[in-house]
Amino acid sequence: MGFSGFDILIPVLVVLVIVALFAGAKTVPQGYAYTVERFGRYTRTLTPGLNIIIPFIDRIGARMNMMEQVLDVPTQEVITRDNATVAVDGVAFYQVLNAAQAAYQVADLETAILNLTMTNIRSVMGSMDLDELLSNRDAINERLLRIVDEAAHPWGIKVTRVEIKDINPPENLVESMARQMMAERNKRAQILEAEGRKQAQILEAEGRREAAFRDAEARERQAEAEAKATQMVSEAIAAGDVQAINYFVAQKYTEALATIGSSSNNKIVLMPIEAASLIGSLGGIGAIAKEVFGSGDEATQQPRRHTSARPPVTRPSQE
Structure with a gap:
């Protein structure tokens, strides 16, 4: 049994169709894009997925990676x-x-x-x-x-x-940059050290100034107090109270003797004869103080007692 030409044509056509389908179907992977050329000229771009082109006429030109x-x-x-x-x-x-x-x-x-x-x-x-x-x-x-x-x-x-x-x-x-960096750091350290010394000196000077101001203020108040005390004594004297001046002079005299006696440079203190008389009359100074600042009636009612700290001093006669 022989095959006619039609019987041979059908399988050939089937094969051509299958080849054409495979040639026309193009699958583009994700992240890529294919260019399509028709007779060497760019026509379009295929996106990811299944794409159909005209077989034997269109062809894939460039496969471009679209990812970063x-x-x-x-x-x-x-x-x-x-x-x-x-x-x-x-x-x-x-x-x-x-x-x-x-x-x-x-x-x-x-x-x-x-x-x-x-x-x-x-x-x-x-x-x-x-x-x-x-x-x-x-x-x-x-x-x-x-x-x-x-x-x-x-x-x-x-x-x-x-x-x-x-x-x-x-x-x-x-190496040069390292030396330069070291020199720059040393310079900064010296500057910071100098700034620290400067601030310390400024603070020390401010402290001395504050202390001097406080000392001057204390001396001023002490002077005001002494002036006020002197004024009060002067007013008492002007009023005819002689005991006030006696008390004031005796107090200053006693303070001067205490200063002389407390000196660390002298082991022996030479005192004048008037000083011995002053020491002997300390009780009298107390009585004066009671009369000036205390109750006048009590001072007049109670008799004064005189006790001497040492025997009276006799002066040699001049012949």
Whole structure:
């Protein structure tokens, strides 16, 4: 039994349909986007999932990774504005937003981003001094991100982050910086020590001033008290009370003798004859005080008793 041409055509058509179905059905994984080219020209972009294209006419052009990717920036030497050579490396993060632009606007996207980042690192960091370079890393990262993202925008990508990982000055420069830091710290310590001494002297001077003010105030009050006592005695004398002046003179005389006797420089005290008379009349001074400050009736009713501390002193006669 022979096969006719129709019998052979049917299996061939079935095979062609199956091949066409497999050729026209395209599955795009999550996080990717495929470009479709028709006779070599871009027509559309396939999103994740099952997609149908015209077999033998359309074909997949570029398979673009739409996830955020990291690009390691190799170490390179940068000469700063103050002619210091440092070794710098970094890292860049980017994400493809437009698969067609990333596929057809630039050739070798990663190499383009890498060269763009390295060029701007040398440009930005070369315009700064070494001290500014080491202390303003955040400002450098922000400036690099703004410049690189603006330059890569036509490529359909978004540069999300540019970070400087290491800044390595030469060893001799590191030693010089360490010595400079030590000298600066010593300077600060000396300044703080001097400030402490200054504050201590100021506080000590203020203490002396306060003490002198208090002493002067005490002397002033003592002088006022003595002036008031003298005024009271003067008023008593003016009123005719002779006993008040006697009491005042006797008190001053006694205080002077006490001062002389308490001196630590003299072991023997020579006293005049009048002093012996004064010592013998201490009881009389007490009686005067009672008459001045005490009750007048009691002083007149009770007789005075005179007891001498020592035998009376007889003066030698002059012949």
